[in-house]
Amino acid sequence: MRQSVALPLLAACLLVAAPVHAAESAPEIQRAAAAPQAVGVVHSLRQIPEACARLEGAFTGDTAQPYRYAPVRTSPQCQPRARFVDFDKAKPSTATGWKLNDVIRVPSASCPSQQAVVRVWRKPGSAALPPADGQGQTRIYLQEAKQQAATAAQAPSLTLFAAKLDVEGKTCP
Structure with missing residues (x-):
């Protein structure tokens, strides 16, 4: 009888204690955490070649905004x-x-309990x-593209990327 009560209670506790991001699906790109970074050192987080962009970040040392x-x-x-x-x-x-395309974790070198x-x-x-x-080349000719855009009911949409920063862990003094 005790097991029948304990198991549902344990399951309920685990659900309540699960982190908010656990509901997310697994990211398309799997990667290990980056090397710890020092305060003030700007580093590349990720390249997104199709958007002609690179994500750069740095720990600031500021407790209000520890990473940017x-x-x-x-x-x-x-x-692009x-x-x-x-x-x-x-x-x-x-x-x-x-x-969810990628989750990039960057630990702080000066505060090991904190990561971006x-x-x-x-x-x-x-x-x-x-x-x-x-x-063997893919070519887009300007006049043809203009005609297709003018006659198309809905122009094709581009792939979109967006990123969100969270700082996890304890703040160091």
Whole structure:
């Protein structure tokens, strides 16, 4: 009789104690935590070549905002095939077609109990590359693209990326 009561009680306790992010599905990209980073050292978190962007971050040493990150354009010549959008405006969730793409964990070198966690979300677009021509190249011709855009009921959408920063763990004095 005790087991029949203890098992549901244990299961209920585990559900209550589960972290908020446990409800997320597994990210598309699996990676280990990054190397610990010192305060003030800017480091690359991830490249997103299709958006011509790189995520950079740094621990600040400020208790109010211990970590900061920003998307940085990789090259002025790069032609993006995806867009990086503001997380708060996009409000990514699996219910709206977004996929958890990556979870990047960066421990602090000066405060081992603290880590920055950047969750990158991706919403696949409907745009596709045209078929390869006789030379094996995919080419988009300006006039043809303008005609297709003018006659298409709905232009193809680009893939979207959004990222959210959380700082987890205890703050060090």
